[in-house]
Amino acid sequence: MTEAVKIKLSKKDLESDQDVRWCPGCGDYAILATVQRTLATIGIKRENTVFVSGIGCSSRFPYYMNTYGFHTIHGRAPAIASGLKITRPELDVWVITGDGDGLSIGGNHMIHALRRNMDLKILLFNNQIYGLTKGQYSPTSAMGTRAPSTPTGSIDHPLNPISLALGAGATFIARAADTDAKLMATILQEAYKHKGAVFIELLQNCPVFNDGVWEGVKDDPAGKQIALVEGKPLVFAGGTKGIKLGAGLTPQIVDVGDGPGQTPVAEIVVHSERGSALYAHLLAQLVQPDFPIPMGVLYRNDKPTYGQLAVQQVDDAIVKQGVGDLNKLMYSGMVWEVGADGTRH
């Protein structure tokens, strides 16, 4: 068979015939559009692409992609996607989840999919709230969040998704805001190339139950975000401020420059996606309101994926033992023959 001619896809080709049912103004629209546009640009094969999701607003995503899609049950998408990817390594498997789906009810599956370096591209839409169940606080909600289930404010500490992903062993970790189409596209392209567990936190706005929760980050990109660039210092505010490490590797915001009371740029931490895990953990700790938050690719590491190792073990077994012979297998152990007289021979 000859290789099919690569047909150029447009965003339209990746739109399904289903009506999109998110609330007007939902950040999910922007994410959907960017994913469709970027995957079209990459030139994916629609038939080899599968979107798997759990339950929640974000998890309706697969219905709107004109690819294969599986809208599963609450929290379990990483497990279902794992079974698919292990058995069908040639497929590109994307997991769509949210802060409640992926970090609360499905927290266990999330950490184990990342730990195994399962070759999945996991997009976690973080809006710090349960939308589909009408506004309860989520595991990423700030302490003190007032919600129907916490009328006097939530009293549990929020979880840091990036720290969790790092701790669990994800090998590609990135962050972007829902409306930052350019950065998200760049990240998606890089993620697509990565072999292994991809974890992308998308800061997503819920206009109904948690409107503006990321405004503190999004309203002032220059002042409240650090645009991560490989090999470049961690600076923000037009390069006038940067991150320096003090005693005990304590991050500090400093004025960058050569003047009095300023820190020379050479002393500012330099970003490296393939830096130490320690550095990546430090980046993860840069959170609002004390710090601007890092956006872009935070961490990248090449490790064998679960799928590669699983297939390798099967291949090795075939080399070592030969292709399985069912008759031989049946006749293994203690086997005896009963002759025509009905007794053992």
Add this chain to the structure above:
Amino acid sequence: MDTKHLDRVVIRFAGDSGDGMQLTGTEFAKAAAEAGNDISTFPDFPAEIRAPAGSLFGVSGFQLHFSSSEIHTPGDAPDVLVAMNPAALKTNLKDLIETGTLIVNTGAFIEANLKKAGYASNPIEDGSLGKYKVHAVDINHLTMTALDGSELSNKEKGRAKNFFALGLVFWMYGREPESEIRRIHQQFAKKPEFGEANVKVFKAGYHFGETAEVFQTVYKVPPAVFKPGMYRNITGNEAIALGLVVGAELAGKKLFYSGYPITPASSILHSLAKYKNFGALTFQAEDEIAAMGAALGAAYGGSIAVTASSGPGIALKGEAIGLGVMTELPVVILNIQRGGPSTGLPTKTEQSDLLQSLYGRNGESPIPVLAAKSPGDTFYCAIEAVKIATRYMVPVMLLSDGYIANGSEPWPLPNLSALPRFEVVHRTDPNSYFVYQRDPRTLARAWVIPGTPGLEHRIGGIEKDALTGNISYAPENHEKQTHVRAEKIERIAQDIGELDLSGAESGDVLVIGWGGTYGALRQAQQQLAAQGKQVSHAHLRWLSPLEPGLAKIVHNFKRVIVAELNMGQLRQIIRATFLIDVIGLNKIQGQPFKVREVVDAVEVQLDAKHAEPSAVATQSQASA
């Protein structure tokens, strides 16, 4: 020295859970199989891996029934009991037959152990064992003596004592020691010093039998007559693993198996993990839900996907099984039942997950359920489960239990080339494809897998339009889909074989059973029928859909008994389905039925057959 011929023997080895009783029993079972006997085994052990030595709750037992004629059960009561310590004697003596033979390890009958077992005085010396044929042997001491001069520590030497017991019974039943010696060397190939010590002690036990004057008789159980063919000894969990590999092969597909460790299902994963060169992929998931989820993912991708667990794990899988029902994906779920509720009796057997299997999911969520009747039968049930799952596009639950899983029997090896294939074909034609368009015979939707150009589609757990598969909340559509999902299960009846009925299609008493009680029920029915009693036994392989053959005969008997190891779960279904009164024979002790219990229960009904059913108890209680 005499040689006495016996038709059958039931022997039980009992000792501390660290005494190696399971190994001793297994090895002796191999010797019996090797000698051409029919065998049936029943390992019965506590959940603790190494319970405190000498404790009553730490006693582990292995019962073996070997015979020169066909047998279906591991035997009601042991003829011979080997008790390695006072606790083992205390917990097992009540089962030994009146004139039974008792071999006791006197070395363990010390003050401390007697106290732990609750003996005020030493039963070996106080005359309380008078009615038994007692052989008091200081196995501890004789084991140490046999290993005199060995480099092993005293603790390590002591561990070999089960091989002394094994050697002794080898002599008692005239078994050839040579192949056992070879097996021991093989098993301990990586630690030859232990292999050497075990062989020494095994021989010491054998020679002790030969020289000690107390053992004057060698008992011979001649070989049984089997149907000609090739045989092997097999446990239920070994056979189910083989059935899955063969089932996937017959479907022309790759096998994917995901599981989470749980007793008594784990050993299936252990077996399959060794079959990588058959292309079988195994996945130890992070929890039961993930194991079910991964299986669904693999099924979606086109694999023969299987997961296994026991009751507690099946409970956790429930929601994901429901997703399989909704998205109509073929998955095989094995439930190796154990005693419940909650953690219950992890190492004991019970049939109390039937209603859970049938109904244990939210919503109207029917699935096909079948149950294996014996260790070897799990092989065929596994193949059937794969066939039905792929043919009808549905999750199938296959029930086994701890008794079948760990028990073993001689198994006539199937002729693989004679097994009918059921090749799976995935739809690739993109013309007028609708996701929930159904096959007119099976009502199955087409199994379209990712990677197929032009057939990209979305499925999920939300109710689907009956044709397009798009999300639909339409009232009539939901009702229609609910009926179709139910009818699909009912249609499986067209692919189910004949009802397994022993006895006439009408008579005084019909005994209905399912699963692992098959052997005891069938043997009881055959005994009663041989006495001219009008008793029949119907064994149900399929519980959902209910065996179609049952409807034809169930009204033809004066009394109907449903015998099961639960509070009457199938009985409820039979009553509701056929609107007849049904008498329950129920046992909830974590132990299988004894043949005698079944015979007794049937006889009560035979005696009362002229009275109205309501005049007698509607629930017989199996005796303890």
